[in-house]
Amino acid sequence: MIKIAFDVMGSDNGADVAIEAGLKFLETHQDLELIFVGDEKEINQAIDKHLPKYKKVNKDSFSIFKTTEVIDSHGSILDIRRKKDASIVRTLEMVRDKKVDAMLTAGSSAAFIAGAQTIIGNIPGVKRSAFMPTIPSTVDGKVLQLLDAGANLDNTAEELLQFSQMASVYATAVNGVEKPMVGLMNIGEEASKGKELQKSAYKLLEADKTINFYGNIEPREILNGVVDIMVTDGFTGNIALKTAEGVARSVGHELKSQVKKHWWRKLAVLQMIPTFKAIGKKFNYKNHAGAILIGINGIVFKSHGSSDLQSFGATLRMTYDAVQNQVLDKLTIGMKGYIIDGNEK
Amino acid sequence: MIKIAFDVMGSDNGADVAIEAGLKFLETHQDLELIFVGDEKEINQAIDKHLPKYKKVNKDSFSIFKTTEVIDSHGSILDIRRKKDASIVRTLEMVRDKKVDAMLTAGSSAAFIAGAQTIIGNIPGVKRSAFMPTIPSTVDGKVLQLLDAGANLDNTAEELLQFSQMASVYATAVNGVEKPMVGLMNIGEEASKGKELQKSAYKLLEADKTINFYGNIEPREILNGVVDIMVTDGFTGNIALKTAEGVARSVGHELKSQVKKHWWRKLAVLQMIPTFKAIGKKFNYKNHAGAILIGINGIVFKSHGSSDLQSFGATLRMTYDAVQNQVLDKLTIGMKGYIIDGNEK
Structure with missing residues (x-):
């Protein structure tokens, strides 16, 4: 079973389209479990609206992780420390704590990068x-x-x-x-x-x-x-x-x-x-709206801030593929052999 | 009368296409005089081959300036000093000596830039x-x-x-x-x-x-x-x-x-x-194959190394337009007013 945490807040198009993309992707991926991270009300509304369209989705294949704060696309690096219950922060913590195999977000790039670096950190040697x-x-x-x-x-x-x-x-x-x-x-x-x-x-x-x-x-x-x-x-x-x-x-x-x-x-x-x-x-x-932040000690993906159904679907696929192909393990082993001087800069 | 020196050597496609582009352009620009700079034999061969196609071209509207050396597209900065009779060197000298209003070349970018800077120099204050x-x-x-x-x-x-x-x-x-x-x-x-x-x-x-x-x-x-x-x-x-x-x-x-x-x-x-x-x-x-080297104390244009008839035609037009619109005079006057600190760096 592959577990992915999906920060559905912070994109320009709101949680609605993110949730629909998630449900649509679940329909064709039976070995996947998605955790939607964000505002409970918004998420439930979107699920109620879109779930009937995706009949093959098992109701046990997704869950909600409630958060009360959002860092939007203009969010800064400092917001990572200020907003402890921001969806992006909680999503990154799930990766750090190995509660999920990977995460994705369409929120602020600056907050995502800073968050991934401070909350998760790099693969040893990177x-x-x-x-x-x-x-x-x-x-x-x-x-x-x-x-x-x-x-x-x-x-x-x-x-x-x-x-x-x-x-x-x-x-x-x-x-x-x-x-x-x-x-x-x-x-x-x-x-x-x-x-x-x-x-x-x-x-x-x-x-x-x-x-x-x-x-x-x-x-x-x-x-x-x-x-x-x-x-x-x-x-x-x-x-x-x-x-x-x-x-x-x-x-x-x-x-x-x-x-x-x-x-x-x-x-x-x-x-x-x-x-x-x-x-x-x-x-x-x-x-091709998704990009991995490679080097982080976890599989973390960013989707375009203006992601729509198609973009989120593409980034979900990339995130899923990275987990299925054991990218993190391979990077961790690989970088052990590759370390140039053994000293962190 | 507008006078332009055209270094027809040094491009990937040889002098032939450069000469044809020049003759073609002359046909529609009666106030223009072109000086083809390069190997006399190559130039004459190309003129004999292409002139019959461009019947409106006045034979007094072009001339040949013979040179014996070429700096090709892989030429280096040092070639500017080594090859004193290179077509690009002679062409730049004509601009410096005000024998022409402008020049163009499709030869080595490195040699062209270094040549323009050392042979002509910058507009005062630039x-x-x-x-x-x-x-x-x-x-x-x-x-x-x-x-x-x-x-x-x-x-x-x-x-x-x-x-x-x-x-x-x-x-x-x-x-x-x-x-x-x-x-x-x-x-x-x-x-x-x-x-x-x-x-x-x-x-x-x-x-x-x-x-x-x-x-x-x-x-x-x-x-x-x-x-x-x-x-x-x-x-x-x-x-x-x-x-x-x-x-x-x-x-x-x-x-x-x-x-x-x-x-x-x-x-x-x-x-x-x-x-x-x-x-x-x-x-x-x-x-859009041409680019001016702006800031040089003369109108000097570079065309793509792989220029064909169309590319050379476009660069000739740009060079002609720059002269006709008195770009050099306007830049010289403009930069007098603009000089930031009056000191060359």
Whole structure:
């Protein structure tokens, strides 16, 4: 039985959609137990509303953990200490206390990261945790692990090496890639390119025999499936992720608006629907709305603040897959072998 | 009469396509004189081959400046001093000596930047020059000036302020935007977001009354037309630009490959061609292959190393527009008023 705590508060769209996503996911996952964490009244209302639609859901497969406080998407790091009964705090405590196998939330990123670090802490030997979304590629069946996508502002070369090691363990465990190819995100391919961080990280990654280093990779290749993992510091990774999201969304909107301008094109669009659907399925950020905070001593996932039914469903799947593939155990064992100098920074 | 020196060597596709692009552009610009700089034999061969196609071109409207050396796209900064008769060196010297109004090249970026800085130098008062491509947006008639897109690795907050000032002058002169809106590229909208650079730059930009400061802007908005200018350091700007290029190209390829998979969709595609063309025209990087190195005491443009007829045509247009709109004079006057502390760094 897999147990996941689901902080249903704090997202832009309220608890209602989170609960529905949870019930929908339970219907197809009989070995799963969900604990909805948040305001009892809101949760019960949503369950009453949505449960009748999901008839196969066993009523014993979910429960409610009542909390009285919420840290919303604008919440700060300090709220973690101020609001002891916040849903995100209680959810993280459940992971720390091993009452559940994993958790997810769509609340404030800042509060989530700070909370995970202070309440749970890192896997022994891990210097820093990193946000790691799974990004689609144009190559069928291939995905990209991008990290750090924004948990940190600055990182050292040693941290980038650890990120590469952790992502390699994850890519093998979850995506089934045998020797995941690790690329160092950079402004050029030559080893001499980039700032001091990139130059130092290049040397460390090249010398490390536990990973399969591709070399520098420009973010032009972000969707090409050339590598399985792209590693960079949190600031740069966040810029790249948000640029990619923005461009994919803008091109999609542009397509829609061009079609609307010329109604007769709608006839053609009808025939094109399978094409658009196939592309949409691949590149729609809603199917990739979740990111693991990798390096934390527990499976903890963040879903987009604006998550809807589809986004929450995708993040639930990622969380479930991480538990089923024993990502935490594999990371813990892996990082024992990988520790660079044995000293915490 | 506008005079532009065109370094036709050093691009991945050879002089042939550069020459054809030049002749094609001359056909529709009677007030233009082009000087093709490079290997005499190659240039003459290309002229003999392509001139018959462009019957309206006046034979007095172009000339050849012979050079014996080439710095190709892998050329280094040192080549600028080593190869005194390199086409890029001679072309930059023509700008320095005011023999032409502007120049363009598709050769090595590193050699071009170093050459422009050492051979021509900066506009008085300008601390650093910056690569500034013009990026399309989903809003009709609106474009984005992104800088620095990679001329520098690191920048100071003062440099980001100067970049904003120069880009504002350019956006008004070339794009006709009255009070261009300047956004500071960052990982979040709040003033407290980002690294020290972003925090300091935010304060400087906010306090400066010569520019119209929007605040922080996430690169999710890169194509949305929310701002006219996005300013950031060279490393971050290069990452964002290359991510955007990569995603736009991948989505385009995916569309093509999905259509190919199902031949019957081609019927629909025929009807969709105007839609695709409209989007292609907007987002095709070939139409935006050029970038000015703004801050240099002369109009100097770089076209993609892999430029084809379309890309070279677009960069020629940008170069021509910059001259016609007296960008250099306006920048020189503007930066006199803008100089922050009067001292070169």
